[in-house]
Amino acid sequence: MKVLCESDVLVIGGGTAxxxxxxxxxxxxxxxxxxxxxxxxxxxxxxxxxxxxxxxxDALGNQVVKGIGDELIQRITRDGGGMGYAYDTQGAMQxxxxxxxxxxxxxxxxxxxxxxxxxxxxxxxxxxLVMNGAIRGVVASNKWGNGLILxxxxxxxxxxxxxxxxxxxxxxIRPMNARQPxxxxxxxxxxxxxxxxxxxxxxxxxxxLADGLESLEKPWFQNVLTYYKPWHKAIxxxxxxxxxxxxxxxxxxxxxxxxxxxxxxxxxxxxxxDSTNMMQFSKLHRVLQKQVPIAEKFILENMPGFENxxxxxxxxxxxxxxxxxxxxxxxxxxxxxxxxxNRDDAIGLCACPIDIHLxxxxxxxxxxxxxxxGSMSYGIPYGCLVPKGxxxxxxxxxxxxxxxxxxxxxxxxxxxxxxxxxAGTAAALSIHEGVSPHDLDVSLLRRVEAExxxxxxx
Numbered sequence: 001m002k003v004l005c006e007s008d009v010l011v012i013g014g015g016t017a018x019x020x021x022x023x024x025x026x027x028x029x030x031x032x033x034x035x036x037x038x039x040x041x042x043x044x045x046x047x048x049x050x051x052x053x054x055x056x057x058d059a060l061g062n063q064v065v066k067g068i069g070d071e072l073i074q075r076i077t078r079d080g081g082g083m084g085y086a087y088d089t090q091g092a093m094q095x096x097x098x099x100x101x102x103x104x105x106x107x108x109x110x111x112x113x114x115x116x117x118x119x120x121x122x123x124x125x126x127x128x129l130v131m132n133g134a135i136r137g138v139v140a141s142n143k144w145g146n147g148l149i150l151x152x153x154x155x156x157x158x159x160x161x162x163x164x165x166x167x168x169x170x171x172x173i174r175p176m177n178a179r180q181p182x183x184x185x186x187x188x189x190x191x192x193x194x195x196x197x198x199x200x201x202x203x204x205x206x207x208x209l210a211d212g213l214e215s216l217e218k219p220w221f222q223n224v225l226t227y228y229k230p231w232h233k234a235i236x237x238x239x240x241x242x243x244x245x246x247x248x249x250x251x252x253x254x255x256x257x258x259x260x261x262x263x264x265x266x267x268x269x270x271x272x273x274d275s276t277n278m279m280q281f282s283k284l285h286r287v288l289q290k291q292v293p294i295a296e297k298f299i300l301e302n303m304p305g306f307e308n309x310x311x312x313x314x315x316x317x318x319x320x321x322x323x324x325x326x327x328x329x330x331x332x333x334x335x336x337x338x339x340x341x342n343r344d345d346a347i348g349l350c351a352c353p354i355d356i357h358l359x360x361x362x363x364x365x366x367x368x369x370x371x372x373x374g375s376m377s378y379g380i381p382y383g384c385l386v387p388k389g390x391x392x393x394x395x396x397x398x399x400x401x402x403x404x405x406x407x408x409x410x411x412x413x414x415x416x417x418x419x420x421x422x423a424g425t426a427a428a429l430s431i432h433e434g435v436s437p438h439d440l441d442v443s444l445l446r447r448v449e450a451e452x453x454x455x456x457x458x
Contacts, residue, residue: 001139001146001147001148002147002148003147003148003149003150004140004144004147004148004149005033005118005120005149005150006137006149006150006151007031007032007033007118007149007150007151007152008025008030008031008032008151008152008153008428008431009022009025009026009030009031009032009033009151009152009153009154009155009424009427009428009431010032010033010035010137010138010149010151010153010154010155011025011032011033011034011035011154011155011157011424012035012125012138012154012155012156012157012158012162012163013034013035013036013037013043013156013157013158013159013397014034014035014036014038014040014041014042014043014119014157015041015042015043015044015047015157015159015397015416016042016043016044016045016053016397016413016416016417016420017043017157017396017397017398017416017417017419017420017423018034018036018043018155018157018396018397018420019034019041019042019043019072019108019111019112019420020068020069020072020416020417020420020421020424021155021157021394021396021420021421021423021424021427022034022112022115022117022155022424023068023111023112023115023117023421023424024068024420024421024422024423024424024425024428024452025153025155025424025425025427025428026115026116026117026424027068027115027452028424028425028428028429028432028448029428029432030153030427030428030431031116031118032115032116032117032118032424033117033118033119033120033149033151034112034117034118034119034120035120035123035124035125035138035140035149036119036120036121036122036123037122037123037124038121038122038316038317039121039122040105040109040121041105041108041109041112041119042101042104042105042108043159043317044317044319044413045099045101045104045413046099046101046104046105046108047101047315047316047317048185048315048316048317048318048319049101049185049186049187049264049313049314049315050185050264050266050319050413051098051099051100051101051185051187051252051264052096052097052098052099052222052252052264052413053069053073053096053097053099053413053414053417054093054096054097054352054412054413054414055093055094055095055096055351055352055353055374055375055412055413055414056069056070056073056085056095056097056351056414056417057085057093057094057095057351057374058094058349058351058371058374058375058376058377058458059094059351059369059370059371059372059373059374059375059376060094060371060376061094061095062377062458063085063455064349064350064351064377064414064455064458065348065349065350065351065414065417065418065455066453066454066455067348067417067418067421067449067452067453067454067455068417068420068421068452068453069414069417069418069420069421070453071111071453072107072108072111072417073085073097073099075107075110075111076099076100076103076104076107079103079106079107080100080103081099081100081102081103081104081107082097082098082099082100082103082104083098083219083220084097085097086098086218086219086220087215087218087220088210088222088373088374089209089210089215089216089218089220089221089222089223090208090209090210090215090222090223090224091208091209091210091211091373092353092367092369092373092374093353093373093374093375094373094374096222098220098252098253120140120142120149122142122143123140123141123142124140124141124142125138125139125140125141125158125162125163125166126138126139126140126141126146126166127139127166128154128163128166128167129148129150130167130168130390133389133390133391134390134391134392134393135151135154135163135167135390135391135392135393136150136151136392137149137150137151137154138151138154138163138166152392152431153392153393153394153427153428153430153431153437154392154393154394155393155394155395155396155423155424155427156326156387156393156394156395156396156399157395157396157397157399157420157423158399159320159323159397159398159399160275160276160320160323160324160398160399161323161324161325161326161395161399163393164324164326164387164390164393164395164399165324165326167387167390167393168389168390169326169327169387169388169389169390169393170326170327170387170388170389171324171325171326171327171399172324172325172327172403172404173276173323173324173325174322174404176272176273176274177271177359178359179271179274179321179322179323179359180321180322180356180357180358180359181245181248181269181270181271181321181357181359182269182270182271182273182275182284182288182318182319182320182321183266183267183268183269183288183318183319183321184268184285184288184289184291184292184314184315184318184319185264185265185266185314185315185319186264186265186267186268186292186295186296186311186312186313186314186315187262187263187264187265187311187312187313187314188262188263188265188296188299188306188309188310188311188312189260189261189262189309189310189311189312190261190308190309190310191261191262191263191305191306191309192261192305192306192307192308193253193258193259193261193263193305194305195304195305196303196304196305196306197216197221197258197305198304199303199304199305200216200223201213201216205227206227206228206229207223207224207227207228208223208224208226208227209223210373219258220252220253220258221252221253222250222251222252222253223250223251223252224247224249224250224251225249225250225251226246226247226249226364228249230298230302230303231246231249231298231302232246234298234302239298240294240295240298241294243268243269243270243271243287243291244267244268244269244291244294244295245269245364246364247364247365248266248269248357248364248365249265249266249267250265250266250267251263251264251265251266251267252264261309262312263309265295265299266319267291267295268288268291268292268295269288269291269357270284270287270288270291271359273287275318275320275323276323276324281318284318285318288318289314292311292314293311296310296311320398321357321411322404322407322411323398323399324399325399325400325401325402325403325404325407326387326395326399326400326401327387327388327401328383328384328385328386328387328388328395328400328401329382329383329384329386329388329401329438330345330381330382330383330384330401331383331384331401331402331403332380332381332384332400332401332402332403332406332407332410333402333403333405333406334354334403334405334406336378336381336406337350337354337370337375337378337405337406337409338354338368338370339378340370340375340376340377340378341378341379342377342378342379342457343379343381344442344443345379345381345382345383345442346379346380346381346382346446346456347379347380347381347382347385347418347419347422347426347442347445347446347449347454348379348380348418348419348421348422348449348454348455348456349377349378349379349380349418349455349456349457349458350377350378350379350380350409350410350412350414350415350418351374351375351376351377351378351414352375352409352410352412352413352414352415353367353368353369353370353374353375353409354366354367354368354405354406354408354409355367355368355408355409355411355412356368356405356408366408368408375409377458379456380400380410380415380418380419380422382422382426382440382442382445383401384400384401384402384410384419385400385401385419385422385423385426386401386437386438387401388401391436391437391438392436392437393437394423394426394427394437395423396416396419396420396422396423396424397411397416397419397420398410398411398416400415400419418454421449421452421454422445422449422454425445425448425449425452426440426445429444429445429448
């Protein structure tokens with residue numbers, strides 16, 4: 001098989017964790033490449049149209065995620081695509097960072113190019129080259145055909161842990177009937193936001209408002225339809241058909257300018273198909289795409305101010321909440337998250353609550369906080385990033401080593417920013433030090449991370 005190219009550090013997946021990992025590796029002196037299945041960087045917040053980064057602050061308001069992740073938020077804001085960290089109107093967290101996906105695309109591309117990261121878009125990894133227990137590269141597929149990309153270190157940021165599985169790494173995955181549902185995000189435009197806000201003010205009992213009506217006096221808001229009476233009626237009457245859930249509809253205003261009349265909706269869902277089975281994954285796309293016009297019809301007919309609104313777009317990738325979790329040198333547990341435990345081998349802090357969207361259609365969501373407004377932080381151990389039994393390989397993002405409950409926290413955007421920077425930095429350092437990722441001096445990694453703005457303690 002032909003060799004397409006070579007790199008020091010190869011990052012598979014250019015989403016939140018992968019983008020940050022590549023920037024970190026390049027800034028620490030490694031020749032770095034991203035292989036990305038789409039034509040844009042950004043993953044879930046951008047191509048997936050989540051248009052929101054959560055959570056970088058703990059329940060007391062301390063910012064525990066800084067480093068490159070914080071730089072990204074500031075750069076997007078500077079470029080006109082955000083408002084920095086915004087007050088959370090629901091009280092589910094202290095703050096979050098809404099973004100404009102189109103602006104974020106360009107900001108992330110600029111940052112990657114400034115760092116000297118090579119990017120190979122529209123390319124997927126279909127296999128791994130493993131010799132004597134160590135990954136040496138991957139098989140990449142695109143319009144060139146199939147070819148090898150060789151690397152000294154590979155970072156799997158695919159979300160599903162594809163590269164790690166191709167390499168023979170152990171993984172856990174729950175049965176399909178227990179896994180969290182998959183969602184297709186979409187955006188609505190031409191809404192009369194003043195009219196909708198007035199309805200919320202007139203009917204506060206139908207919404208989750210952290211500080212009552214005062215919550216609606218902010219320049220940005222998010223909320224859920226859990227208590228919204230027309231939604232209850234639509235679900236109870238069967239109007240929405242299969243797939244929609246009473247307690248699992250979430251929306252937020254678009255970036256910082258509500259006068260644009262744009263709203264992002266997390267509304268569609270399906271629970272019966274496997275995102276790691278390509279035949280079923282293809283059906284997932286079809287099922288969720290067909291739910292969007294059903295959701296749109298409900299919004300137009302039942303949400304005051306949306307009478308003349310329309311769907312701007314739906315995401316180009318699906319929002320998969322749960323699939324494979326790679327078994328690493330350490331497995332993060334729910335007790336680690338709930339006890340707010342920090343550790344000497346932590347590579348960063350996470351303050352994301354355990355977020356579990358339940359599979360049963362009538363159940364909704366668990367948002368398990370360890371503080372009154374959000375969660376207190378815990379340390380993410382280095383071993384969560386290093387797959388057991390395979391050398392030269394890291395994982396970051398959703399597929400990081402964790403039990404299924406802890407994964408409800410470490411899969412979130414704030415944690416992806418942390419694990420991405422740590423994996424990229426560790427990959428570069430392990431090359432420079434001439435050691436296996438399993439043997440890297442974590443105190444050295446922590447020292448370098450601290451110098452580069454990562455918060456290790458509060």
